[in-house]
Amino acid sequence: MTQAFGLFLVPFHLGQQLSAPEPALHPSRKKIIQVLQLGVLVNLAAMLLTLVSIETIVGGLLLKTLSKPFDGKVLQTSLSNVEEANLKAALAKVQTEQEVHAA
Structure with a gap:
């Protein structure tokens, strides 16, 4: 477990080494x-x-x-009476508008 956790920290350790001001502390190209x-x-x-x-x-x-x-069968949903009345009114309005534009 500790070896896996150490493997997780390797990139952070390399980042610290690469940001070191001395080139001698930088890791080798092969290690990177x-x-x-x-x-x-x-x-x-x-x-x-x-x-x-x-x-x-x-x-x-x-x-x-x-x-x-x-x-x-197609999935059917039941509408309440109010929703059904609203839907019918909207359809009637659309039909009326289509008739007006057609004439």
Whole structure:
């Protein structure tokens, strides 16, 4: 566990070494490249894991959707009397306006 935590702190330690005023305290080019390669590999692995988990979630949802029987009915919502009256009034108004513009 401490080794993994130490690996987490390596880039910060390198940053401190690179910001040192003395060039003798700077890390070697090889060490910097190794740390950058490790960082890129870890990020790529995390992105791959994310993609796999997203595919798993989408696949599960697709499986649930396709496993439900389809009876051809469209989902219907019930309207209250007031909403239905408002809808009918709005439709009548639109029809009247269309008739006026058509004439």
